[in-house]
Amino acid sequence: KYGKLYCAMAITEPGAGSDSAAVSTTAELDGDEWVLNGEKIYCTAGQRCDAVVVWATLDKSLGKAAIKSFIVPRDNPGLQLVRVEDKMGLRVSDTAALSFNNCRIPKDHILGSAEIGDTEEARKKAFGGVMQTFDNTRPQVAAMALGVARAALEITREIFEKEGVGADFSKQPYNSTARELELYRLEADLEAARLMTLKAAWMADNGQPNSKEASMCKAKAGRMGNDVTLKCVALCGELGYSEGTLLEKLARDSKIIDIFEGTQQIQQLIVARHLLGLSSKELK
Numbered sequence: 001k002y003g004k005l006y007c008a009m010a011i012t013e014p015g016a017g018s019d020s021a022a023v024s025t026t027a028e029l030d031g032d033e034w035v036l037n038g039e040k041i042y043c044t045a046g047q048r049c050d051a052v053v054v055w056a057t058l059d060k061s062l063g064k065a066a067i068k069s070f071i072v073p074r075d076n077p078g079l080q081l082v083r084v085e086d087k088m089g090l091r092v093s094d095t096a097a098l099s100f101n102n103c104r105i106p107k108d109h110i111l112g113s114a115e116i117g118d119t120e121e122a123r124k125k126a127f128g129g130v131m132q133t134f135d136n137t138r139p140q141v142a143a144m145a146l147g148v149a150r151a152a153l154e155i156t157r158e159i160f161e162k163e164g165v166g167a168d169f170s171k172q173p174y175n176s177t178a179r180e181l182e183l184y185r186l187e188a189d190l191e192a193a194r195l196m197t198l199k200a201a202w203m204a205d206n207g208q209p210n211s212k213e214a215s216m217c218k219a220k221a222g223r224m225g226n227d228v229t230l231k232c233v234a235l236c237g238e239l240g241y242s243e244g245t246l247l248e249k250l251a252r253d254s255k256i257i258d259i260f261e262g263t264q265q266i267q268q269l270i271v272a273r274h275l276l277g278l279s280s281k282e283l284k
């Protein structure tokens with residue numbers, strides 16, 4: 001219906017980060033239009049996008065079941081760009097604070113149904129549907145970590161080769177240098193994260209429930225990306241730390257991958273809930 005819209009996703013608010021069920025941006029139906037009011041922060045592509053997918057509540061007293069997603073065209077007069085953040089990494093991407101002031105959108109700009117559900121079961125299902133977005137996006141974010149780590153390792157290998165350190169697996173570990181062994185360990189870590197990410201993405205593509213695997217790959221890849229890029233900076237010494245190579249940039253860029261789309265701690269919490277068979281109420 002919407003064609004190829006370049007969309008930002010606005011969930012986070014000053015009072016709602018990891019606990020995304022705490023969003024307090026409101027959506028009220030007024031005739032044939034939804035009226036949105038609230039503040040969103042840290043919205044990737046919030047400045048340059050065509051439209052923003054906004055999480056808002058229909059009734060805060062009904063908890064997370066009342067949270068729905070709405071499509072708001074970027075040029076809507078009720079949507080203001082408050083600021084664009086200056087940040088440590090991911091600097092090519094704009095991260096925006098947005099304000100919705102009596103922002104009116106047509107009634108059909110809601111994603112999914114406006115029903116909140118009469119029973120506890122129906123309400124659980126409603127928010128579960130919104131959260132399923134992450135089953136698709138977490139493997140993609142994990143894939144960002146794979147790319148950043150792979151680039152750092154390729155640069156490190158190039159620098160090593162110029163210095164005559166081949167690291168080509170031709171020797172036994174006990175005959176390898178500490179630098180070679182470190183490179184092998186980092187490559188193994190990257191490969192482990194890569195396989196976990198492919199599995200979670202494959203499950204999503206094939207319609208299999210993958211919440212646990214999506215969180216597992218995001219947690220693993222997020223940690224791996226931070227670890228590999230920082231180790232590459234260290235292995236290359238002053239070349240790694242200087243702005244003369246891309247290593248320092250990749251290390252800065254890797255940090256966010258372990259934060260957005262659910263932090264390392266939140267992914268571990270989700271995995272633990274799956275493994276222990278506990279609900280979000282039972283394990284916080």
Ligand SMILES: Cc1cc2nc3c(=O)[nH]c(=O)nc-3n(C[C@H](O)[C@H](O)[C@H](O)COP(=O)(O)OP(=O)(O)OC[C@H]3O[C@@H](n4cnc5c(N)ncnc54)[C@H](O)[C@@H]3O)c2cc1C
Pocket residue numbers: 008009010011012016017018019041042043044045087090095256259260261262263264265266269284
């Ligand atoms: C560059 C950038 C881009 C972003 N892009 C987007 C975007 O496009 N759309 C969007 O909606 N949001 C976006 N975010 C927001 C991001 O998703 C949140 O920052 C993230 O979910 C964490 O929320 P918070 O910052 O409020 O931290 P908090 O939730 O306050 O957490 C702070 C710390 O406490 C830990 N913590 C919190 N709860 C628990 C718990 N129950 N158990 C253990 N530890 C816990 C966290 O892991 C974290 O280490 C972006 C953020 C950044 C920095």
